[in-house]
Amino acid sequence: xxxxxxxxxxxxxxxxxxxxxxxxxxxxxxxxxxxxxxxxxxxxxxxxxxxxxxxxxxxxxxxxxxxxxxxxxxxxxxxxxxxxxxxxxxxxxxxxxxxxxxxxxxxxxxxxxxxxxxxxxxxxxxxxxxxxxxxxxxxxxxxxxxxxxxxxxxxxxxxxxxxxxxxxxxxxxxxxxxxxxxxxxxxxxxxxxxxxxxxxxxxxx
Numbered sequence: 001x002x003x004x005x006x007x008x009x010x011x012x013x014x015x016x017x018x019x020x021x022x023x024x025x026x027x028x029x030x031x032x033x034x035x036x037x038x039x040x041x042x043x044x045x046x047x048x049x050x051x052x053x054x055x056x057x058x059x060x061x062x063x064x065x066x067x068x069x070x071x072x073x074x075x076x077x078x079x080x081x082x083x084x085x086x087x088x089x090x091x092x093x094x095x096x097x098x099x100x101x102x103x104x105x106x107x108x109x110x111x112x113x114x115x116x117x118x119x120x121x122x123x124x125x126x127x128x129x130x131x132x133x134x135x136x137x138x139x140x141x142x143x144x145x146x147x148x149x150x151x152x153x154x155x156x157x158x159x160x161x162x163x164x165x166x167x168x169x170x171x172x173x174x175x176x177x178x179x180x181x182x183x184x185x186x187x188x189x190x191x192x193x194x195x196x197x198x199x200x201x202x203x204x205x
Contacts, residue, residue: 021045021046021047021079021153021187022043022044022045022046022153022154022155022185022187023046023154023155024046024115024120024121024155025042025043025044025045025046025050025055025077025113025115025120025121025155026042026043026045026113026121026148026152026153026155026185027040027041027042027043027111027113027121027122027123027148027155028041028042028043028082028147028148028183028185029041029082029084029145029146029147029148029179029180029183030111030123030141030145030146030169031086031145031175031176031177031180032105032106032107032141032142032143032144032145032146032174033143033145033174033175033177034143034174034175035089036087036088036089036090036104037087037089037090037091037175037177038086038087038090038103038104038105039084039085039086039087039090039095039096039103039177039180040057040084040085040086040103040111040113041082041083041084041179041180041181041183042055042072042077042082042083042084042085042113043081043082043148043183043185044077044078044079044080044081044082044083045079045080045153045185045187046079047079048079049076049077049078049079050076050077051074051075051076051077052072052073052074052075052076052077052083053074054115054116055071055072055113055114055115055120056069056070056071056072056113056114056115057069057070057072057085057103057111057112057113057114058070058111058112058113058114059102059103059104059105059109059110059111060109060110060111060112060124060126060127060159061105061106061108061109062108062109062129063108063127063128063129064127065126065127067112068102069114070085070100070102070103072085072098073097073098075097082180082181082182082183083097083098084096084097084098084180084181085097085098085099085100085103086098086099086100086103087099087100087101087103087104088100088101091175092177092180095177095180095181096180106132106133106142107132107133107134107140107141107142107143107144108124108129108130108131108132108133108134108141108142109124110122110123110124110125110126110127110128110159110163111123111124112126112159113155118157119157119158119159120155120157121155121156121157122155122156122157122159122163123141123146123163123165124141124163125159125160125161125162125163126159126160127159127160128163134163134164134165135165136164136165136166137166138165138166138169138170138171139165139171140165140171141165143174144171144172144173144174145171145172145173145174145175145176145177145179146165146169146170146171146172147169147170147172147179148168148169148183148185149168149169149170150184150185150186151185151186151187152168152185153185153187156168
């Protein structure tokens, strides 16, 4: 009778194909448009319904380390859904779930998505004044819409780290709003070979 099988082998045999997901909310779109056409889209790529109570957008202007905190409305966000917060002067307010006078950022203001004060994701670098904007070969954080690349599944939760917008963002022309309201993320799958339960039982015979 064969009885020598490790727990690790057993777990591998019973493993199934699983979809990869995000661990928390992500900033999926950033609109720094003309006048006060400012908006931030937040995406729920987890497998859970998340209530936004406790989440906030923190604005750090011109290199300051003191934030203006904008709490998000305490609504439920289902997996795959997004939440859009925009300035009250946004020219297409129907695209927003929440409006705020405090969402008045420029290209040189760092923005942090936080939960109960703990950073979850960010745009820009807290404590750094980059001049007019952060930039890379793809574009700048001023007069552009930035859309998160579909392969990004982990937020940038260290606000003081260097920020290169080309790492995780694509650049679109100023006042591009057609992507607000939805986001697609491709986090891939984890594929592990499986063995039917009958095959596992056979190992103990």
